[in-house]
Amino acid sequence: MNAGGIMIDIPQVITIASTDASGGAGINADLKTFHNQGVYAATIVVGLTAQNTYGVQDQYPIPAKFILEEFKSIADDLDIKAAKTGALLDEVRVHAVAQGWQSHNLGKLIIDPVMVAKGGSHLLSDTAIDTLKTELIPLAFLITPNLPEAEILVGRSLKTDQDIIHAAMTIQNMGVKNVLIKGGHRADLKNEFADYILYADGSSEWLTMPGIKTKRTHGTGDTLSSFITANLAKGYDLKDIMPVAKKFTYEAIRQTINVGHGHGPLNHWVAITMGTEDNK
Ligand SMILES: Nc1ncnc2c1ncn2[C@@H]1O[C@H](COP(=O)(O)OP(=O)(O)OP(=O)(O)O)[C@@H](O)[C@H]1O
Numbered sequence: 001m002n003a004g005g006i007m008i009d010i011p012q013v014i015t016i017a018s019t020d021a022s023g024g025a026g027i028n029a030d031l032k033t034f035h036n037q038g039v040y041a042a043t044i045v046v047g048l049t050a051q052n053t054y055g056v057q058d059q060y061p062i063p064a065k066f067i068l069e070e071f072k073s074i075a076d077d078l079d080i081k082a083a084k085t086g087a088l089l090d091e092v093r094v095h096a097v098a099q100g101w102q103s104h105n106l107g108k109l110i111i112d113p114v115m116v117a118k119g120g121s122h123l124l125s126d127t128a129i130d131t132l133k134t135e136l137i138p139l140a141f142l143i144t145p146n147l148p149e150a151e152i153l154v155g156r157s158l159k160t161d162q163d164i165i166h167a168a169m170t171i172q173n174m175g176v177k178n179v180l181i182k183g184g185h186r187a188d189l190k191n192e193f194a195d196y197i198l199y200a201d202g203s204s205e206w207l208t209m210p211g212i213k214t215k216r217t218h219g220t221g222d223t224l225s226s227f228i229t230a231n232l233a234k235g236y237d238l239k240d241i242m243p244v245a246k247k248f249t250y251e252a253i254r255q256t257i258n259v260g261h262g263h264g265p266l267n268h269w270v271a272i273t274m275g276t277e278d279n280k
């Protein structure tokens with residue numbers, strides 16, 4: 001009921017992750033990307049971090065019981081179409097999120113398996129990796145590890161393109177439908193580099209782009225996975241989203257903003273929308 005006004009339907013998404021006090025990564029980057037893409041965003045806060053563009057100074061995990069209450073509050077009211085996870089900190093939090101998801105399915109699940117921040121701080125304990133593999137990954141529509149995260153998930157080093165292709169298959173066999181292995185860590189090594197995606201139907205592609213020589217890449221993975229989450233919620237197909245998600249992240253890195261003195265944050269104000277002439 002909205003007498004005299006109008007009612008607008010809007011796709012609803014959620015980020016299940018940790019905050020970044022400096023605003024460049026984590027839940028903060030997710031919310032800015034969601035807003036940019038015109039979706040309504042809710043949050044399940046799993047942890048808080050005291051961090052800046054130099055690194056993570058401290059972490060504060062939210063109790064598992066409270067995380068489950070957050071799940072219930074959202075599921076009792078909102079109509080979430082897609083959810084993404086970010087830094088989950090440890091085994092207890094990963095288990096709580098898997099438990100929350102099984103009780104309250106919130107649409108398509110996208111896992112960004114954040115393990116180590118750009119400054120080198122651990123945002124997922126080593127003991128959480130098995131819980132991630134056995135409890136959370138089998139529930140997901142898409143997982144988006146960067147190269148070091150993919151190496152940890154498969155337990156071997158990934159040097160060649162062939163290694164990456166095999167790793168994506170190994171991860172898909174853990175029960176997740178689609179696997180994106182991000183190549184940002186090779187961006188300094190080559191002028192052109194690529195992300196690799198293995199789709200649910202067995203097809204795959206290399207998404208190639210020029211590497212930008214910069215250290216202002218705080219929150220690149222969050223930005224990419226949030227863009228994908230927003231547009232899955234809008235009903236777009238993953239294969240159509242991927243090139244545009246890459247373009248959004250690329251422009252958000254390229255059109256840099258002057259914030260912080262370490263690994264600076266991205267520009268979440270760039271205008272790139274699915275379905276426009278520019279992106280066909
Ligand atoms: N220097 C760069 N130039 C161009 N694209 C980049 C660069 N760095 C990262 N990207 C792109 O940004 C996206 C995120 O990649 P990356 O490998 O940095 O993820 P990530 O390490 O998980 O990010 P983060 O942990 O910072 O959130 C990928 O699509 C990647 O190709």
Ligand SMILES: Cc1ncc(COP(=O)(O)O)c(N)n1
Pocket residue numbers: 018019020025026027049086087114116117118119123217218219220221222
């Ligand atoms: C709360 C939180 N989530 C995710 C990241 C990863 O981003 P990056 O590797 O660019 O620091 C982060 N630093 N902090």
